[in-house]
Amino acid sequence: MLEHGGGLRAASRRYGIALEDWIDLSTGIAPWSYPVPDIPAAVWQRLPEDDDGLLDAARAYYGTAQLMAINGSQAAILALPRVFAPRQVAVLAPSYNEYAPAWRAVGHEVCECTADEILHSAADVILLANPNNPDGMRFARQDLLAAAERLRAGRRWLIVDEAFADADDEHTLVQLAGTQDAPNLIVLRSAGKFFGLAGARIGFCVARPEMFTRLGRQLGPWPLSNPARYVAKVGLGDTAWQAVQKQMLRETSVRLAQLLATHGLAPCGGTALFQYVSCAEAVMLHDFLARHGILVRCFDIPSALRFGLPANEAAWTRLALSLTEWRKK
Numbered sequence: 001m002l003e004h005g006g007g008l009r010a011a012s013r014r015y016g017i018a019l020e021d022w023i024d025l026s027t028g029i030a031p032w033s034y035p036v037p038d039i040p041a042a043v044w045q046r047l048p049e050d051d052d053g054l055l056d057a058a059r060a061y062y063g064t065a066q067l068m069a070i071n072g073s074q075a076a077i078l079a080l081p082r083v084f085a086p087r088q089v090a091v092l093a094p095s096y097n098e099y100a101p102a103w104r105a106v107g108h109e110v111c112e113c114t115a116d117e118i119l120h121s122a123a124d125v126i127l128l129a130n131p132n133n134p135d136g137m138r139f140a141r142q143d144l145l146a147a148a149e150r151l152r153a154g155r156r157w158l159i160v161d162e163a164f165a166d167a168d169d170e171h172t173l174v175q176l177a178g179t180q181d182a183p184n185l186i187v188l189r190s191a192g193k194f195f196g197l198a199g200a201r202i203g204f205c206v207a208r209p210e211m212f213t214r215l216g217r218q219l220g221p222w223p224l225s226n227p228a229r230y231v232a233k234v235g236l237g238d239t240a241w242q243a244v245q246k247q248m249l250r251e252t253s254v255r256l257a258q259l260l261a262t263h264g265l266a267p268c269g270g271t272a273l274f275q276y277v278s279c280a281e282a283v284m285l286h287d288f289l290a291r292h293g294i295l296v297r298c299f300d301i302p303s304a305l306r307f308g309l310p311a312n313e314a315a316w317t318r319l320a321l322s323l324t325e326w327r328k329k
């Protein structure tokens with residue numbers, strides 16, 4: 001299994017700090033989740049049904065009808081390599097660490113490309129995240145569209161993972177994916193990050209309908225559980241909550257960037273859900289913060305830390321105090 005943020009239980013054992021005493025900044029999941037409604041007993045009891053209203057809510061939220069509900073965008077990240085015959089695939093690096101192994105595992109030839117290289121790659125499939133995780137790098141919408149157009153001429157594909165695009169949506173391509181204008185464009189979306197519902201495993205693939213048939217064969221029936229469908233339907237339709245969430249996340253992320261800069265850790269990138277700090281002492285600072293019960297995500301190549309958003313004032317105070325102590329060392 002690859003490393004991801006959120007391993008609080010393992011951190012608790014390793015550092016001997018009780019689970020409830022941790023501040024978990026190791027993920028890009030919103031610290032305030034959509035207030036999950038009571039779930040009717042019938043929803044638990046019955047099998048999922050396609051016409052339960054989830055797709056209508058998702059169509060309105062994403063502004064496209066070309067979508068398929070899946071159990072987290074991770075499900076598509078693992079299944080998409082299986083719907084293509086082995087070919088050359090260009091994957092953005094550094095980025096979400098699941099991409100390259102998923103394609104390599106089923107025989108594709110994977111080339112890891114930097115952000116400068118990837119859109120000019122000659123590969124048959126180009127896969128990137130926008131905004132990127134962990135560094136928050138953004139590809140401009142017009143550059144992606146030009147790349148999709150070029151790729152289309154050679155019957156090649158562009159896959160854009162927009163897991164972090166809900167509150168950073170200026171370059172989203174979700175409304176174009178799988179349309180006549182961009183039939184070779186596939187967009188992945190997640191309800192885990194912005195809605196703070198990562199545990200429910202809710203995601204969407206936006207593409208041409210034939211792709212859903214092929215994906216469906218990989219994912220089998222009922223990829224998304226009925227309770228998850230119910231919660232997603234309500235959350236995707238709650239535009240008032242979404243507007244407040246978007247503003248709160250953006251403001252909080254700016255506050256985080258400021259706090260980090262005050263402590264000599266000015267971020268070099270970020271999104272509304274995290275800040276990314278390039279730092280030669282990343283491993284040491286990660287360990288130092290963990291000893292203070294604060295879990296952040298550490299990357300070795302390049303050496304960097306990713307900070308998620310603190311959930312409350314107590315967490316802000318503890319983070320500020322720990323960073324002050326770190327600077328005094």
Ligand SMILES: Cc1ncc(COP(=O)(O)O)c(C=O)c1O
Nearest residue numbers: 072073074096133163190192203
């Ligand atoms: C860029 C990116 N895409 C996709 C995922 C998977 O998200 P989901 O919870 O929708 O499966 C993650 C998880 O961290 C991610 O960082």
